[in-house]
Amino acid sequence: MNVRVQFHSYFKELAGCAEATEPLREGASLGELLHQLRVRFPGIKPMERSTLVAVGVEYEPPDYRLREGDEVSLFPPVQGG
Amino acid sequence: MMKRSLILQREPINESALLAGRTLSRGMGAVIYFLGVVREQEGNATITAIDYEAFERMAVHQFEKIFEVMEKRWPIESIRLVHRTGVVAVNEPSLWVEVIAAHRGEAFQACEFLIDEMKKVVPIWKRPLS
Numbered sequence: 001m002n003v004r005v006q007f008h009s010y011f012k013e014l015a016g017c018a019e020a021t022e023p024l025r026e027g028a029s030l031g032e033l034l035h036q037l038r039v040r041f042p043g044i045k046p047m048e049r050s051t052l053v054a055v056g057v058e059y060e061p062p063d064y065r066l067r068e069g070d071e072v073s074l075f076p077p078v079q080g081g
Numbered sequence: 082m083m084k085r086s087l088i089l090q091r092e093p094i095n096e097s098a099l100l101a102g103r104t105l106s107r108g109m110g111a112v113i114y115f116l117g118v119v120r121e122q123e124g125n126a127t128i129t130a131i132d133y134e135a136f137e138r139m140a141v142h143q144f145e146k147i148f149e150v151m152e153k154r155w156p157i158e159s160i161r162l163v164h165r166t167g168v169v170a171v172n173e174p175s176l177w178v179e180v181i182a183a184h185r186g187e188a189f190q191a192c193e194f195l196i197d198e199m200k201k202v203v204p205i206w207k208r209p210l211s
Contacts, residue, residue: 008136
């Protein structure tokens with residue numbers, strides 16, 4: 001299956017792109033996707049501990065099971081206000 | 082039912098227009114305003130502006146979730162919030178919040194909760210410009 005990945009804020013510079021499509025095995029978890037992404041986009045690896053992850057418009061934990069067509073967003077800590 | 086208004090906008094915040102749009106029922110005794118204003122000092126750097134980026138679809142959703150918690154926790158009549166996106170110059174407000182309740186205690190608590198939660202979960206980021 002494929003999931004669409006979006007990078008926000010300075011993660012765009014770290015990844016070198018704003019979005020990507022990532023192939024994954026059926027039933028893969030969000031944690032597996034993140035592992036793959038850190039290999040494919042090593043620039044985001046140093047931010048591992050401070051990366052926020054959402055599927056659609058909700059924050060989800062690493063054991064979240066992804067589905068075909070899911071839209072995953074990675075970004076640094078938020079700074080509104 | 083708590084009235085809600087949420088706007089993410091690139092245009093400057095028109096405070097007088099927002100004040101003119103205020104509505105409150107006769108039982109309300111507290112109207113709290115909070116403005117977040119861009120500071121000249123960002124860490125050790127002197128800046129001229131901040132460029133705000135939002136993941137807007139998710140930001141709206143996360144703000145709505147915060148509003149839902151506020152409505153359950155405090156008897157608030159109305160919440161209005163405006164957040165700028167794009168470039169906001171030093172001394173200009175990037176955030177405008179109005180909370181209306183019967184008493185000041187709940188209004189202050191709810192306003193502080195809203196801003197604290199926003200800074201944890203609403204996907205908006207700052208890029209300082211100098």
